[in-house]
Amino acid sequence: MKLTDLNRYRRIGASSTLLEIGPHRVLIDAGMDPKEIGYAAIPDYSLIGDAPLDLILLTHCHLDHLGSLPMIVRDHPEATVACSRPSHFLAARMLRNSYNVMRRQKEELAITEYPLYTKADIQKLDEIMLPVPFGQMKKFGSEGQDLEVTFFPAGHVAGAAGIRLVYKHRKIFITGDVLFTDQRTLPGADFPEEDFDTIILETTRGRTDRTPETSRETETARFLKTIRNTLQHGGSVLIPTFALGRMQEVLTLLRDAQRDGDIPESPVICSGLGLDLVDYFDAIARKTGAVRFHRSVLKELGVRTINRYPQPGRNVPEKGIYLLSSGMLVEHTPSYIAASCMLEHPENAVCFVGYCDPETPGGKLLASHHDDSFLFETLDYSCKIRAAIEQFDLSGHADRDELLNFALSRNPRAVVLAHGDPEAREWFDDAFAEHAPNIKVTDPIPSEQYQV
Missing domain, CATH: 3.60.15.10 (Ribonuclease Z/Hydroxyacylglutathione hydrolase-like)
Structure with a gap:
């Protein structure tokens, strides 16, 4: 060959x-x-x-x-x-x-x-x-x-x-x-x-290298704990997600966590291609059985969409969980815009649930430290990093x-x-x-x- x-x-x-x-x-x-x-x-x-x-x-x-x-x-x-x-x-x-x-x-x-x-x-x-x-x-x-x-x-x-x-x-x-x-x-x-x-x-x-004490189960528990603590202290959670697969997976995880009482009921706001792909996953589940997913998860979570965001620096007006494309905070995407609103406010958290290329805005944010200045280049906006920034190994x-x-x-x-x-x-x-x-x-x- x-x-x-x-x-x-x-x-x-x-x-x-x-x-x-x-x-x-x-x-x-x-x-x-x-x-x-x-x-x-x-x-x-x-x-x-x-x-x-x-x-x-x-x-x-x-x-x-x-x-x-x-x-x-x-x-x-x-x-x-x-x-x-x-x-x-x-x-x-x-x-x-x-x-x-x-x-x-x-x-x-x-x-x-x-x-x-x-x-x-x-x-x-x-x-x-x-x-x-x-x-x-x-x-x-x-x-x-x-x-x-x-x-x-x-x-x-x-x-x-x-x-x-x-x-x-x-x-x-x-x-x-x-x-x-x-x-x-x-x-x-x-x-x-x-x-x-x-x-x-x-x-x-x-x-x-994944350490012996780290597993998908322990990372999921840590992820839910961060969401729970952030919501209980009056903050909002931004979860940047890849549209194909990751958003549908996290939606299901949040639904299960609310059912089990692992996180409090809270508004779930979605936007981007991943939300549109929910219907495709539903069709794949019904016609091929290759996935375990039903679009009823949106109704169970009370998912709402967002089309307009405040100006950079002004916190999101509704406290809740923001599950938005893209997973690496790529410029011009909903997660990038939402991060510019949430990053300066210490009660909030940004939770990455997948790989971030070091050269993307998400990768650069993960490499930064608390109180560093972070530049949103395409928005011509810079702010101090005051929100909690976490990454979870749910690859x-x-x-x-x-x-x-x-x-x-x-x-x-x-x-x-x-x-x-x-x-x-x-x-x-x-x-x-x-x-x-x-x-x-x-x-x-x-x-x-x-x-x-």
């Missing part, structure tokens, strides 16, 4: 990998890098060359895996595009939101090439995508040269899939983004218990030891490191060298081709 990482940067970003397996040319994901703008944000598709693509496989619908898919489909209409059934529900909606963001950025930042695709491109993609049920093998190619493809639930987020490829008895497994632990809305990964020749392994949490990604143990248990000849920053990949490289030096480990440099 030949492998080329099309991501321009050796980090989490525009995930896209070209595999050449026998006569088959297969693209895994077609993402967009949230740190970059314009064509710099997409994979280097020039490396695909003039030869046709046979197959495009989507692991899940976060934009770092999905965001440039309409472009590659437009340029390679000959390719079959396959994904899990839940991902088929979500893909077009996520891409329409990305299109709208690019339209806004075109005006605000004068990015002439935006939007990189049209609504017609999204519609065309939605029409040709092939949804494949989990666990159902599909064959692609001609007899004697078949490539067998099977999607398996990967946890992480609705529709996320690990993918098994089989060609002439050689088995390749792509983990995609994976979480082995059950969430309230989604079971953990259910990967096949068999040996693989090659594993392409996500490494997101490679530099994050949608598996711990590094879980990923290592999964890979070792499948006895691969080769492992390819993917979807991680250099420090994360380095930990896995060292760990495999220690525990299984016979395994060939490849940490691909972008744009270089490897024989695996």
Whole structure:
């Protein structure tokens, strides 16, 4: 098998990998890098060359895996595009939101090439995508040269899939983004218990060590305690959340916590794409059973929306829980605007429940200290950090030891490191060298081709 990482940067970003397996040319994901703008944000598709693509496989619908898919489909209409059934529900909606963001950025930042695709491109993609049920093998190619493809639930987020490829008895497994632990809305990964020749392994949490006394349960309890204490002392809680998966998970967690008396009843205010995706999760639950979610959670919590915010520095007028996109306080999003209102008031709390890139406003806030000045650049507003700032390890990604143990248990000849920053990949490289030096480990440099 030949492998080329099309991501321009050796980090989490525009995930896209070209595999050449026998006569088959297969693209895994077609993402967009949230740190970059314009064509710099997409994979280097020039490396695909003039030869046709046979197959495009989507692991899940976060934009770092999905965001440039309409472009590659437009340029390679000959390719079959396959994904899990839940991902088929979500893909077009996520891409329409990305299109709208690019339209806004075109005006605000004068990015002439935006939007990189049209609504017609999204519609065309939605029409040709092939949804494949989990666990159902599909064959692609001609007899004697078949490539067998099977999607398996990967946890992480609705529709996320690990993918098994089989060609002439050689088995390749792509983990995609994976979480082995059950969430309230989604079971953990259910990967096949068999040996693989090659594993392409996500490494997101490679530099994050979870202490023995820290678990999802203890972090959830600490999170609810912070909410409870903040509300009881007259403050409001801002929970920046990723729209896809995390908002629906936290809504369910808050509903359960109110039922059990772990937090007091309080107004729950939501806004952003995540609230719209509630209906999609409800449909996925009813039609596929792949998630455990019902939109009645909104009624049970009495969720309200917010369309107008006070001026930066003026506290939110209604005390409560503000569950808002985006999870990293990205500029122009509801959570970014709400933070500018809440940060200066000591009774409030900002609770991060997922990963924050250090270069985003959320990452910068987490690296700051109490009473530091914090600048909201796009609002031209600076204030002292007086609210409590907390981060809780409720990640949608598996711990590094879980990923290592999964890979070792499948006895691969080769492992390819993917979807991680250099420090994360380095930990896995060292760990495999220690525990299984016979395994060939490849940490691909972008744009270089490897024989695996």
